Amino acid sequence: MGAEPCFQEAFSISGGDFTNAGEVSSRVKKILQELGVDNKIIRRVTIATYEAEMNVVWYARKGTLTLSVTPDLLRISVQDEGEGIADIELAMREGYSTASPEIREMGFGAGMGLPNIKKNSDEFHVSSVVGQGTNLDIVIRRQ
Ligand SMILES: Nc1ncnc2c1ncn2[C@@H]1O[C@H](COP(=O)(O)OP(=O)(O)OP(=O)(O)O)[C@@H](O)[C@H]1O
Ligand SMILES: [Mg+2]
Structure with a gap:
């Protein structure tokens, strides 16, 4: 029980496309609301997503975010094709950012994204191959 997804959907994310940025997390939020997931859990998933x-928008060429829902947990896996992360431990540090001046001008680049994902997850794994891309595996338990 609980291992079989009762819902799964994959979403494409385009790197550099900040006009549509945030669309995937809005769709994920809506799906979880329709599935009747607890609001506190939705909030954590929405932040992480x-x-x-x-x-992916800022640092990769493109990516796929897959949402899987089981009776016990929500899993968000994100696979991107891009520059990858050379030092994951450093990237996970609060305040560390390589954001360009353009990204910072739009209000991003505080270096809080990955730490916030970790904070809102029950399990969080990052793996990356420099020059190829990055994979995130996020698990949030429903109770
Ligand atoms: N998918 C990715 N591909 C390549 N590098 C990444 C990726 N995600 C994060 N990074 C690197 O890790 C750094 C830290 O990421 P994090 O999300 O914590 O902060 P940020 O994106 O710089 O700022 P914020 O998320 O607060 O707007 C980034 O500046 C970037 O160098
Ligand atoms: Mg970020």
Whole structure:
């Protein structure tokens, strides 16, 4: 029980496309509301999904975010094709950011995205291959 997804959907994210940025996390939020997921859980998932989505927009060429829902948990996996992260421990540090002046002008680049994903997750794994891309695996338990 609980291992089989009762809902799964994959969403594409385009790197550099900040006009549509945030759309995937809005759709994920709506789906979870329709599935009757607890609001507190939705809030955590939405924060994690939004931060992961924005990182693909800013730092990768393209990516896919997959939402899986089981009776016990929500899993968000994000796979992108891009520059990758050379030092994951450093990237996970609060305040660390390589955001360009353009990104900062739009109000991003505080270096809080990955730490916020971790804070809102029950399990969080990052793996990356420099020059290829980054994978995030986020698990949030429903109770
Ligand atoms: N998908 C990714 N591909 C390549 N590099 C990434 C990716 N996600 C994060 N990084 C790197 O890790 C750094 C820290 O990411 P994090 O999301 O914590 O902060 P930020 O995006 O710089 O700022 P904020 O999320 O607060 O707007 C980024 O500046 C970037 O160098
Ligand atoms: Mg970020």
